[in-house]
Amino acid sequence: MDSVFVGGSRALPKLSGPVKEPLDNIVAKQLTVLVGDANGADKAVQRYLAERNYQHVFVYCMDVCRNNLGNWPVRPHSVESTIRDDRHYYGIKDRAMAKDASCRFMLWDGVSKGTLANVVNLLHCEKKVVLFSSPKRRFYRFVLHKT
Numbered sequence: 001m002d003s004v005f006v007g008g009s010r011a012l013p014k015l016s017g018p019v020k021e022p023l024d025n026i027v028a029k030q031l032t033v034l035v036g037d038a039n040g041a042d043k044a045v046q047r048y049l050a051e052r053n054y055q056h057v058f059v060y061c062m063d064v065c066r067n068n069l070g071n072w073p074v075r076p077h078s079v080e081s082t083i084r085d086d087r088h089y090y091g092i093k094d095r096a097m098a099k100d101a102s103c104r105f106m107l108w109d110g111v112s113k114g115t116l117a118n119v120v121n122l123l124h125c126e127k128k129v130v131l132f133s134s135p136k137r138r139f140y141r142f143v144l145h146k147t
Contacts, residue, residue, distance in 0.1 A: 003032040005097040005122070008041030008107030009115050012134055015044045015107075019132055022105055022139075027054050034075075034097045037061040037068060038090070041107040046070060060093040094118050103128040110135040 004026055015023070023045070026033060033049060036042040037059055049057055050070035057072040059065055065074055077093045091114070098104070098121040108115045108131055122129050123144035131140045 002029075002102040003034050003100060005034045005101035005104040005118075006045050006106075007036050007038075007094070007097070007104075007115070007118065008045075008132075009109035009112035009134075010038055010040030010042075011109040011112065012041040012107050013039065013044055015048055016134065016137070018137060018139070019107060020048070022130065022132075023048055026105070027052060030056055033057045034101050035059055036090075036093060036097065037065045039067065043067045043069070045107075060097050062090060062093055090114070091117065095121055098122045098125060098127070101127065104130070106131045108133050 033056060035045050035057060046067060046069040057070055058075050059068045059072050060075045060077065062077050065076070068074060075096070077096055079089065079092055098118060104118065104122045104127060106115055106119055106129060110133060119129050119131060119142065123142060126144060129142040131142065133140065
């Protein structure tokens with residue numbers, strides 16, 4: 001089954017109208033959703049899917065999940081590190097989702113470096129990325145073909 005890595009900026013705690021249509025398409029196609037556990041876009045996507053009782057979801061987290069609103073299966077990751085709250089630490093689970101996903105749907109606030117890093121990771125894996133820019137209220141599609 002194809003899987004979609006859905007995630008985005010922590011500064012986006014609510015889903016805007018245009019974002020709901022692609023999520024509804026994902027649900028209609030019964031694709032597996034890989035989502036993180038952060039507040040913001042991750043939690044908003046979890047809420048949306050939980051309200052629809054959607055079950056094809058895996059939550060990726062580090063050590064202990066911060067959010068799992070649908071009580072879905074968890075794919076925890078762990079690392080020996082003294083720094084537990086930085087972008088690099090949480091980037092471990094993001095890279096795992098990038099590797100496991102067939103494609104990516106990102107929600108970007110126009111600022112988040114972590115969201116852009118996820119886009120780059122997927123492009124390096126030659127996977128399709130759809131990015132919704134919240135400030136521009138516009139979708140962008142990216143594919144990188146290595147030569």
